Amino acid sequence: MSVNIPQSSKKRVVIVGGGFGGLCLAKKLRNSNFQVVLVDKNNYHQFPPLIYQIASSGIEPSSISFPFRKIFQRRKDFYFRMAEVRSIFPEHKIVQTSIGKISYDYLVLAAGTTTNFFGNKSIEENAIPMKNVSEAMGLQNAILSNFERALTCSNEVERQELLNIVIVGGGATGVEIAGALSEMKNFVVPKDYPDLPKSLVNIYLIEAGERLLSSMSNESSLSVENFLRRMGVNVLLNKMVTEFKDNKVYLKDGSTIATRTFIWVSGVAGVKIDNMPKESVGRGNRIEVDAYNQVKGMSDVFCIGDQSIMPDGDENWVGGHPQLAQVAIQQGSLLAANLKRKEEGKSLKPFKYKNLGTMATVGRNRAVAEFKKIKMAGFVAWVMWLIVHLRSILGVRNKIIVFYNWAINYFTYGQSLRLILYPKKAKEVMDREERLASLHWGEDLKTSFKDDSL
């Protein structure tokens, strides 16, 4: 069954994923000679750099989620379809999605990454990931529920499990959520839970490598580590987590930590799409592309952003670029130009990453930032972090609300966002999800493709 999309005389570009890369590409193709179809499993664009603040009740989900249909209102020959892409049939120039088949002239994969559990089942089943808005909302609910429960728990062991928070992964996400939760512990718990001694709340940040923020300089790593330790976070370096079961985190050195809030932000892997040629799938399930973001071994198929890896296309970044918003945005922007050039018979331009720097924050007045050879830590870096992130959020309204929340947070930690919210699911929606989940993936789709009966 094909997805209903009006035919057009223009060539069709199908973009899979509306993150930084896909969104930028779709925007840059405005007024081009292409029909654009954007496919995303959510109906909104999300802003990953601030997702951790949902988990710590600092901002609301709607402030960093922006509906695609609103972004593309009044756009001609543009179609948004909410679906998950499952497989690709390059010989027919078709992608199989959860709602049916979509044909393409050019296909751009920009589906990003998902949490990597490195094949560890005990962790995958019980850990809380924090890769998207939905997971961060779940984590927020878990943290707040565990606090409520700790108050009425008469079993000492269970209470400590409820109040220990273990974060695995010392990258930017790990240090940021560790910082945000330690501010919650230090400034919110004493006011909201006066009968809960804050000394019982323990936050652990575990990193397998020898330093935090391994993609930044040694100085920045040390600054962030010192910030976190002063804020009361237990930073454990050179520690491998091997298992999580029965509310216990097992470390390789034989020690254990009891917890019911086990946050796993230790790595990512490219979103899986079936039927990709084997030679195109590289490290961490990322799709290997050439200097023009063309997928190796395929024609008219491109991949940009975190989902892609360009091992040898950019001489300054042999082995691949970091998985950052800026890379995705620059690749999306260049690909828009290249697709137009291609149609005009011009030669394509290779990608050269312009490094705009990296930054991370762990709390008020505390951040690290690096721009070329300049390294900063502390207040100035923090102000820069605020400005860069506020500028990048879509929509004036969202900028205002996030700024308001941050200002309140700065002066009083007094937001009123510590809500355990969840939608009651309508039966019709649940039924549909069940039906979708029961559809077969991968090889089976080839059969269904042939008989066209899905």
Place this chain on the structure above:
Amino acid sequence: MSVNIPQSSKKRVVIVGGGFGGLCLAKKLRNSNFQVVLVDKNNYHQFPPLIYQIASSGIEPSSISFPFRKIFQRRKDFYFRMAEVRSIFPEHKIVQTSIGKISYDYLVLAAGTTTNFFGNKSIEENAIPMKNVSEAMGLQNAILSNFERALTCSNEVERQELLNIVIVGGGATGVEIAGALSEMKNFVVPKDYPDLPKSLVNIYLIEAGERLLSSMSNESSLSVENFLRRMGVNVLLNKMVTEFKDNKVYLKDGSTIATRTFIWVSGVAGVKIDNMPKESVGRGNRIEVDAYNQVKGMSDVFCIGDQSIMPDGDENWVGGHPQLAQVAIQQGSLLAANLKRKEEGKSLKPFKYKNLGTMATVGRNRAVAEFKKIKMAGFVAWVMWLIVHLRSILGVRNKIIVFYNWAINYFTYGQSLRLILYPKKAKEVMDREERLASLHWGEDLKTSFKDDSL
């Protein structure tokens, strides 16, 4: 097992439910000679008059939800416990909750109402209720998902099911959600879904009685009916819904309407609490109280707000008061004073409802309002509606955000809140919910009370 609450030399007032009534009572007992324990199944107070605007993507859930712990920060001898109250043991002065037993000196039931399906199983299982924030979030997700799905649906019958919205119940909630959804149809659908003819979106409002808003005057009923008809709502009066199955609404006159969005706001019933004396349970499962909100046949147990009914205590309201915020607030306020008087050995004051009027809105510039003998319809009533509701929302931040959303809505219908958001549930949270659901209710609790092993 008892819920862990510090002992106090003061008498303990346990308040079940933090709606308008419970919240008002708890606030008024500040600096009193009581220890106050507030029990609610959510960790936040919600503002029912605007819940329908969550469903129509007009405001975000966090704007009308306010965490109890934030409201009662720095309050002495006050304890909030997140739990569902299930049963009451008046002979032991104990309530059984989902997290354990809580003893009381005075018990105040203020748990409000829940949707009444009048025993119709086919409706209860498949209809979407809209009584609280959680259900409204579910309805919002359902409406937005159904629009997305209609776009790609190749079966004409199914598409029409997805685009028909049927609302049952012509009270304030019914007319307000009908109005909000018809504005969505008229002003949002053409912009967000240019390839979806808005003429395919049909909104039905079905009422069993002969007029809408039966608690208001005939003039107001007619005004609202005219407003809605002009906005394109199919208002069906004198129509009984008998069944809802296989995506079809069955009416008593033999006709049917196909829909996958079947919203049931046709009535409410008092929240069920087990082990109440039979003589105290009145019409619609509401608890019968005397003029002092004391539950009939029980001592030291009170009931206020929607959950209560005062059939003969207030001479101007024989048969009971309307289930409105103002009644709950006034009862909560008087009960606070009466509990203090009781402790001081003074006589209690009987409740006299001061009617501040009623109002309802169906869209921009369109509302009806009644104050004593004054009746208004149109722009002035709408402005009054805005002011009254904005004033009543808790928190400056929330007032600002709601006002901002309304202003944007007024000028452009351009909010960016049409998000299909849901938290991914952490496994730990799901396990707990399962465990709670498996606990026995009602009679069984008596046994568990005896052996104290729950």
